[in-house]
Amino acid sequence: MKLVLISIICGAVALSSCKSNDGKSSYAGFKLPEQGQSFGLGQEVKVELEIPANEEVKKISYLLDGKPLGTQDGTGAYTFATKGLSLGYKQITAILENGNTKDTITTNIVLKSSIQPKLFNYKVINVFPHDTSSYTQGLEYHGGRLLESTGEYGSSSLRWVDLKTGKALQRVDLDPKYFAEGSTLIGDKIILLTWRENVGFTYDAKTLKQNGTFTYQNSREGWGLTFDGKRIIKSDGTNRIWFLNKDTYKEESYVDVYDNNGPVDQLNELEYIDGKIYANIYQSDNIAIIDPNTGAIEAYANLTGILPAKDKFANTDVLNGIAWDAVGKRLFVTGKKFDKLFEISLIPVTK
Known part of the structure; x- marks a missing residue:
């Protein structure tokens, strides 16, 4: 199970060391889902970000394991479906844009089987x-x-x-x-x-x-x-x-x-x-x-x-x-x- 442990460690490192394009520490974080949170395959995943009130965000792009999920203008909850995905650890990435600046943050979830064999x-x-x-x-x-x-x-x-x-x-x-x-x-x-x-x-x-x-x-x-x-x-x-x-x-x-x-x-x-x-x-x-x-x-x-x-x-x-x-x-x-x-x-x- 070395591969699973590596996934967890990489996710934790990515979450704790996010940087914006100008090299500064990230101002945003994930409120939901929690790091390593489990979901049954087929469940929807709700994503909420913690963004300081004094920070303006015009656009957020979401990726799952590096592949585009969708975008939204401004802040607010974002939801995506897990039906049809494979099981295991998945990395969620949010790219926050404000004019010419971008801030990237990541977290991990795990998709588990909801099937009773x-x-x-x-x-x-x-x-x-x-x-x-x-x-x-x-x-x-x-x-x-x-x-x-x-x-x-x-x-x-x-x-x-x-x-x-x-x-x-x-x-x-x-x-x-x-x-x-x-x-x-x-x-x-x-x-x-x-x-x-x-x-x-x-x-x-x-x-x-x-x-x-x-x-x-x-x-x-x-x-x-x-x-x-x-x-x-x-x-x-x-x-x-x-x-x-x-x-x-x-x-x-x-x-x-x-x-x-x-x-x-x-x-x-x-x-x-x-x-x-x-x-x-x-x-x-x-x-x-x-x-x-x-x-x-x-x-x-x-x-x-x-x-x-x-x-x-x-x-x-x-x-x-x-x-x-x-x-x-x-x-x-x-x-x-x-x-x-x-x-x-x-x-x-x-x-």
Whole structure:
């Protein structure tokens, strides 16, 4: 959650050190909203400024995260809608103009989800073998095969796996200095992340021959990866989801993920299913179903008990790995060093 803390600190610094164009300290401040005040997505935000009676203001321009919100002549309350915005910390800027002079002040608010997430249980439809040496980091289904990337230093790999047998049809091992993370298929190319090495790899999907590299610009680590047909979607272990250009791999935008209680971090392996992002939450049995436009968690799928106790071994690790058969409408899940991969259906929890 370093990114959130940085946002708070930056907002506080900006508020306490505002300067006008002539270098003098700001004469104005925010009465409303309060610094760091929370609002539910969809709520209106009322902005009121504290301006000394002896100061004349002819025009005020408002910005949200640097983008214009609107203007008003003179002083008075200003209100803006939050419907359609993404969640997380937002910076409000007010630019006060009086003839040839300008004064700029800022404050921060946080937009939280107002959605009560739906709850799902599961039903196991089919069970398939899974290699217990696979520390599963990425998982996708393509044309009867699974694309799987596995982690850990010294044993990281990228594989095409036969669904029915769980055996690798093709495999390439990474240099021991790399810890492989999420992977995704884009056309004839596979994109693979590494954990803390700040580098990603590209491979030929047919031969698994490495043919390129790229670096991360903003995110601190590589965790999960998926593709929505237009953008690469990436997690980094926080509550932030990044959207990357599919050709340049540049991080172009992001959403912060919240449920109705606050930010939800440890977002791990990802899958894009029918317009939503499905994300494993690391070290839990929950899968979050996320609106990619706002970052709001719309539902949780609780997969507690999917791997029976009798099938857990000394090296069996946590649930991780979601794959979607878009043609057959089949959902697959597994875990790190699980001996099974499950085809499941999600069942709404009724009260």
